[in-house]
Amino acid sequence: MRLLVDIAEHGNEGPVALSHVAVRQNLSEKYLQQVALLLTRGGYLLSVKGAGGGYLLNMEPDKMSIYQVLDLLEGNIAFEETPQGEESAIQRCIRLHYYQKLDLEVKRVFKDITLAEVTKADWFSYVI
Amino acid sequence: MKLSTKGRYSLETLVYLATCRENCSIRSISEATGISSGYLEQLMIPLKKAGLVDAERGVQGGYRIARKDITCAEVLLASEGDFLPAPCKGCSQSDFCKTHQIWSLLQNTVVEFSKEILIESLAAHLVESEEGGGI
Numbered sequence: 001m002r003l004l005v006d007i008a009e010h011g012n013e014g015p016v017a018l019s020h021v022a023v024r025q026n027l028s029e030k031y032l033q034q035v036a037l038l039l040t041r042g043g044y045l046l047s048v049k050g051a052g053g054g055y056l057l058n059m060e061p062d063k064m065s066i067y068q069v070l071d072l073l074e075g076n077i078a079f080e081e082t083p084q085g086e087e088s089a090i091q092r093c094i095r096l097h098y099y100q101k102l103d104l105e106v107k108r109v110f111k112d113i114t115l116a117e118v119t120k121a122d123w124f125s126y127v128i
Numbered sequence: 129m130k131l132s133t134k135g136r137y138s139l140e141t142l143v144y145l146a147t148c149r150e151n152c153s154i155r156s157i158s159e160a161t162g163i164s165s166g167y168l169e170q171l172m173i174p175l176k177k178a179g180l181v182d183a184e185r186g187v188q189g190g191y192r193i194a195r196k197d198i199t200c201a202e203v204l205l206a207s208e209g210d211f212l213p214a215p216c217k218g219c220s221q222s223d224f225c226k227t228h229q230i231w232s233l234l235q236n237t238v239v240e241f242s243k244e245i246l247i248e249s250l251a252a253h254l255v256e257s258e259e260g261g262g263i
Contacts, residue, residue, distance in 0.1 A: 002225070002227045090254060093250055093253050098139070106237050106241075118227075
């Protein structure tokens with residue numbers, strides 16, 4: 001997420017090198033490479049090879065849903081889990097009446113939040 | 129989002145206890161939830177400490193839910209501690225970090241919503257479904 005914000009803020013000057021992001025964000029470059037790979041495969045980043053290469057956003061920041069990015073990076077953001085094996089009546093009850101509703105609520109809150117919102121200086125005007 | 133097994137099991141235990149009129153032995157909770165007795169004993173420690181379950185010794189002893197107005201948030205906070213902490217917790221930049229604000233928003237959303245869901249009403253749904261419950 002910090003990688004995306006950084007690229008959104010610096011990408012207008014051309015591809016953003018991970019080594020620069022690493023310094024700016026105080027994150028390890030190795031770790032950033034893994035995240036960048038995931039985001040490239042997910043279609044959020046575009047990798048530019050060669051000298052002066054790096055990463056660019058692969059879509060407009062106002063089209064990039066933060067919920068979907070979190071879902072990709074966290075490997076499924078939903079609380080509801082597909083029942084594995086036999087589901088007890090209690091588990092089913094909690095799944096339907098709590099986890100499922102909780103997921104809807106998170107989706108509702110995050111519905112309109114895009115990378116563009118996040119990169120705005122004072123984006124945190126969202127009140128639950 | 130990964131809630132820990134501990135958190136999920138604690139919710140299941142509390143929902144079951146809320147359907148019971150009398151004290152429940154670890155064994156009967158174990159039969160109803162499928163959670164092993166040993167694990168249940170462990171789950172009960174923080175739940176008892178947080179005042180969410182009462183334990184009584186003796187022949188008629190066992191566990192029962194302490195109050196009627198317990199919320200899912202209370203159960204998860206008791207069993208998981210600070211559940212869903214932002215991965216960047218403790219980071220010196222968190223005050224102005226935009227990513228941190230996203231995590232805070234996510235955490236607040238989950239906690240606030242969980243404060244609205246009563247264990248009692250989950251238990252009512254369970255009894256209604258006529259599939260289980262300890263009555």
